[in-house]
Amino acid sequence: MNAMPKLDRRSFLVGTATAGLSLGFNIPFLNSTSAQGAPEINAWVVIKSDDTVIIRIARSEMGQGTLTGLAQMVAEELECDWSKVTTEYPTPGQSVARKNPWGDFGTGGSRGIRTSHDYVRKGGAAARMMLIAAAAGEWKVPASECSAANSVITHKASNRTTTYGKVAAGAAQVEPPADVPLKDPKDWKLIGKSVKRLDTLDKTTGKMMYGADVRLPGMMYAAIKQCPVFGDKVKSFDAAKVASMKGVQKVVQVGDSAVAVVADSWWRAKTALDAMPIVWDNGPNAKVSSESIGKWLKEGLDAEQAFVNNKNGDVKAGLASAAKTVVQDYAYPYQNHACMEPLNATAVYTADKCEVWCGTQHGQAAFAAVLEASGLPASKVEVYKMMLGGGFGRRGRSDYVTQAVLIAKQMPGTPVKLLWSREEDMQHCSYHPITQCRMSAGLDDKGNLTSLHVRLSGQSILTALRPEALVNGMDPATFAGLSPTGEAAIGYSVPNLLVDHSMRNPHVPPGFWRGVNVNQNxxxxxxxxxxxxxxxxxxxxxxxxxxxxxxxxxxxxLNAVANGIGWDKPAPAGVHRGIAQFMGYGSYVAAAAEVSVTGNKVKIHRLVAATDPGYAVNPGQIERQIAGSFVYGLSALFMGECTVKDGAIEQSNFDNYDSMRIAQMPKVECIVMPSGGFWGGVGEPTICVAPPAVLNAISAATGKRYRTFPLKNHGLTMA
Amino acid sequence: MINLTINGKSHSVDVEPDTPLLWVIRDTIGMTGTKYGCGIAQCGACTVHIDGQAVRSCGMTVSDAAGKKITTIEGLADNGVLTKVQKAWVELDVPQCGYCQSGMIMAVSALLKEKPKPTDADINEAITNICRCGSFQQVRAAIHAAANA
Structure with a gap:
């Protein structure tokens, strides 16, 4: 058994703190930042005497590059030396204590940059103005005669220069400016540039600290088992049977629906948990199956009642008078995020403090979860955000954070790291919602689309996770990409159009999943x-x-990808093309695919992608997000399905919920074409156009149209 | 007690002999660069080198690893000097979330030892690690860059 040393804050530091990237070098703890002692110019910018610039990032980095992009936004206005930039996360506790100077910590919906670009740039600009004012004050010259570039302030008339590091302490005392003008986009030097990510080095040496890597003195490890049937409860468990197994410290119930074993290593905890008899108290949900859900959703395709989101003309009359009508039904399954890092959180609880370390897409939501689970006031709670080993929407929920606190609360003073097994992660996701769709169209005698009825049937995420966002019961997010206007607007004019939704919410919990509802729509x-x-x-x-x-x-x-793939020229022999366009998260996206099909094997040779996100902060990272989103979306198209049997998810690990490998990766060519004047998202929008482009190419190749997914159910595999 | 040699250093560990090597490396010894992704040798996040070969450490018991030369991601760089694979990874900005990259880099390093100039087909056959962020395009480019460095 491990010794239990007294918790000593200084001993929490692990790894080597060196110059360079601060994020990930050590485990953060209360009232400490890498900026310790250095002057804070404002909430966003800290400058050390050696000219190191620490930019505070409120949103979470989970691979999407937001950390670097947001730092570029601040640095653009700050006029600092980019090579001296590091970053750090403010904590949710600091946010509460300082009355939320950093705004929203939430990192989802491709909002990291597009909903904070204005105030983060102002943070950088205000800091620059204060640094200049401090230098001008020292020199006793008007600030308007001074300029700043590359962390150097110059007073041209007297030929004097100084650096940010030298005036930082003075700048911290300067009254923040009331009016903070921002640069015209045409003057940007750093925004729009494909600078390298700030967090790469540690990700190649094993030093980067993810939530799962947190180690505290005397820490114990928890493995958890949750009721396989969603919504059901623990009836009983036989703790005595495993209490004497090597390393086991305690067996605890976690809320109504889970049991955890705490041991001196995670493997011992999991081994004991697997050996422990648990009886679940199952209700009617245990009778639900994929078949019963599918049948219920199918009824929704004909249902009288439906929420109407987009309507013009008269679809009913239009369809009745059309020269030709076409009706087809489609269906899209439940899918798991399957972040590479299984869910985890580490908590230590005492009667007057509760601290949690975790990867989270929403620091403030995690903080709220800790407040509730601990029962302590905000002043006695803190959450430290660690690097996320993937998020994709799953880490926007804080269920695993709550569990860690509920376990730690039963062992006061002992830090406990809760780690879900891959099997738990697979079976207790917030799944990509299940839907079906009936498409009914009318064509006139010239082949023009004159009427279109899109009837969606299925699950609403907002009903489950954000009921306050419903509009008279309707879930507006369900209609992503099919809406009349806004950040996910349909791109076609149809004289008679109706888009409506028969809402049906099975007991399987739905959640935001990279791209969310644009995927199936x-x-x-x-x-x-x-x-x-x-x-x-x-x-x-x-x-x-x-x-x-x-x-x-x-x-x-659409034209960009058509041009890129060479739509007007013949494809290579045996190769067939497909094309698709859509809008999501404020960005316009399209893809064109080249595939060949041999037997049941689909080879995707090439995908040309285009995105117009308004402004492109870091085109190199946008290209990586496009290619990455295609891997996620195409894995889902071919392999992603979670099925329900006896009320529980059947899939358990990557052997039955597979994901693309490098051999299946097509060549992805990216066209990043920002047209300016608006801010669209990057992480998610493109995910939705690769699957239909590929499906259309498969249809061109084979003459077959697949309308239910994933394609493995039709015997198709990726070559 | 089981004796392990990891990155040239010996460790004596008091664990059940059937404990997967992964958990001994991570929890008992405390080197967290090697990641847990699936526990069934599917994803490759836990890849280490055993006597120079890429092995998924979740699928190997600690007793089977005793007496062998074990290298983890922490043991690649020599006194802070990155290997050519790590350099290529930094140069081409490969990682996104980065969680799979320890295993990816270990698998690639073993491949390049065996085949210093791998073809795309060699890469497709040898590198079967899962990356949910989808960094494969950069991974492939970085493998070729490392091979040509």
Missing amino acids: AIYLESFMDELAKEAGVDPLEFRRRLMAKYPKHLGV
Whole structure:
């Protein structure tokens, strides 16, 4: 058994704190930052005497590059030396104590940059103004005669210079400016540049600290088992049977629905947990299956009642008078995020303090979860954000944080690291919601689309996770990419259009999953557009273009990928093409695919992607997000499915919930084409266009149209 | 007690002999660069070198690793000098979340030892690690860059 040394804050430091990136070098703890002692110019910027610039980042880094992008935004206005920039996370506790100077910590919906660009740039600009004012004050010259660049302040008239580090202490005393003008985008030097990420080195040496890597003195390890049937409870468990197993410290119930074993290593905890008899108290949910859910959703395709989100003309009359009508049903399954790092959190609880270390997409939500679970006031609670080994929406929920606190509370003073097994992670996700869709269209005698009814049936995420965001019961997020206006607007003019949703919420918990509802909606709409083009005898690109005169930005990305793939030229022998466009998270996206199909093997040779995110802060990182989103989206298209049996998820690990490997990776060519004037997201939008582009190419290759997913259920695999 | 040699250093550990090597490296010895992803040797996040070969440490018992030369991600760089694989990873900005990259780098390092100039087909066959962020395009480019460095 491990010794239990008294907790000593200084001993919490592990690893080597050296100059350079601060994030990840050590485990953070209360009232300590890497900026210790250095002057804080404002909430966003700390400058050390050696000219090191520490930029505070409120949003979470989970691979999407936001940490670097946000630092670029601040540094652009700060006019600092980029090579001296490091970053740190303010804590949610500091945010509460300082009355929230950093705004929203939430990192989801591709909002990291697009909803904070204005105030983070102002943070940088205000700090620059204060640094200049401090230098001007020392020199006794007007600030307006001084300029700053690359962390150097210059007074040209007297030929004097100083550095940010030298005036930082003085700048911290300067009254913050009331009016903070920002640069015109045409003057940006750092925004728009493909600078390298700030967090790479530690990710190549094993030094980066993820939540799962936290180690505290005297720490114990917890393995957890949650009731396999969602919503059901623990009836009993036989702790005595495993209490004497080597290393076991304690067996605890966690809330109503879970049991955990705490031991001196995670493997011992898990081994004991697997050996412990647990009886679950199952209710009617235990009778639910994929078949019963599918049947219920199918009924929704014909249901009278439905929430209407987008409507013009008269679809019913339009369909009745059409020269040709086409009706097809589609279905999209539950899917797991399967972050590479299984969920985990480390907590230490005493009667007057509760501290938690975790990867979270929402520091403030995690903080709120700790407040509630600990029962302590905000002044006695802290959450330290660690690097996330993937998030994809799953780490926006704080269930694992709550559990860690509930366990630690039963062992006051002992730090406990709760780590879910991959099997727990697979079976207790907030799943990509399940939906079906009936597409009904009317074509006129010239093959033009005159009527379209999109009937969605299925699950609402907002009902489960953010009921306050419902609009008279309707979940607006369900209609992503099919809405009349806004950040996820449909890009086609159809004289008679109806988009509605028959909401059906099975007991399986849904959640935000990279791309969320654009994934299935893009497959439904863009597959069907190709089906209609075929019925009309019109080229799929031309069929779309006819409907897009009023949507120049949607059309812009579509034309870009058509041009990129060489749509007007023949494809190589045996290779077939497909194309798709959509809008999500404020960005316009399109993809064109080249595939060949041999037997049941689909080889994706090439994918050309285009995105117009308004402004492109770091094009190199945007390209990585595009290629990465295609891996996530295509893994889902071919392999991603969680099925329900006896109320529980059947899949358990990567052997039955597979993911793409490097051999299956197509060549991805990216066209980043920011048209300016708006801020769109990057991490998610492109994910939705790769699957329909590939599906349309498969259809061009085989003549077959697949309308239920994943494709493995049709015997198709990725070559 | 089981004796292990990791990155040239000996460790004596008091654990059950059937404990997976991964958990001894991470929890008992405290080197956390080697990651847990699946526990069933599917994802490759826990890849280490055993006598120079890439091995998924979640699928090997600690007793089977005793007496062998074990290298983890922490043992690649020599006194802070990165290997050519690590350098290529930094140069091409490969990692996204980075969680799979320890295993990816270990698998690639073993491949390059065996095949200093791997073809794309060699890479496809040898590198089967899962990356949910989807960094494969950069991984492939970095393997070729390291091979040509």
